[in-house]
Amino acid sequence: MTRLSYAIATTAAVSLLGLASIASFAPRLIWNASASTPVGFYTIGDVGAL
Numbered sequence: 001m002t003r004l005s006y007a008i009a010t011t012a013a014v015s016l017l018g019l020a021s022i023a024s025f026a027p028r029l030i031w032n033a034s035a036s037t038p039v040g041f042y043t044i045g046d047v048g049a050l
Contacts, residue, residue, distance in 0.1 A: 029041055029042070029043055030042050030043075030044060
């Protein structure tokens with residue numbers, strides 16, 4: 001790889017890490033291990049979709 005491609009890859013990686021640290025991403029997939037429901041992954045939807 002050339003210096004330019006290393007610079008572009010580094011800039012992209014730092015930008016993505018910066019965005020992930022600033023933005024707030026709500027979890028949409030939850031692992032439930034309790035005995036109240038079957039064990040597994042559950043999705044979280046909007047209240048309007050119910």
